[in-house]
Amino acid sequence: MGEPLARLFVLGPLELNRIPGQAAARSWATGEFGQQLRRKTRALLAYLAAIHEPVRREALATLFFPDTDDPLGALRWQLSEMRRQIGPALLVAHRDRVQLDHAGCWVDADTFERALD
């Protein structure tokens, strides 16, 4: 497994940092990039980071857009927005499921929990 492309910090305010030298997500600002993300994008990103398996689009749509006329459409737009902001490499989207590329994204909560194993 290669080096991750990014580090995601969720224990505290969300931060997303590109690892220097990695090519993905060139548009990221340095430092506290996560704070620049929209509120729902941050929430969705953190949720995908917490779930270590593909999540059904319907489940995500129900969770994040319960009162929207077209929840799946809203999710599609949200994922597109996220992909535009964080780069396409970290998000793995299939026809009916979505997941964060955990090999490409180090998450602080994972390290925290592994310390308890």
Place this chain on the structure above:
Amino acid sequence: MRGAGSMRTHSSARSIEQIVAALDLYRGEYLTGVSLPDAPEFDLWLLGRPHQTGGLRCSLKWHICVGHPRIPTIKSRAQILVQHLSPDLEQQMRAPLAPAHLLLLDHPLAHHLVDRRLDKPCGDAFPVAVAVAVVGDEPLFATM
């Protein structure tokens, strides 16, 4: 060891460096400042995350204080605990320490460690009680 019949000791396979490094990752509650009023199910999920209540952080402290072989002295364990102890966690650890306090032996630093929590207001229960005992010349932490 007085009243220690039901006590069991632990040591962690993790290095103290890994545990302390994990503690250092904790910058606050899970996703501080994030809430989605228009997505109540997400907010419920968020509230249920163990990091939200500091529970996992408490568990890491517990790993430190249950006799890790790399922390040989009670003084060094105490220093690490105090270094990483914040007021909210003191509250969470206080309640179960009350019965543990009764099992303490006469180690002055052990008394100091526990007493400094007992004077705090009661908070949520910590999943395991931690006691301090001395076996021979070796001070150790144990859980009940």
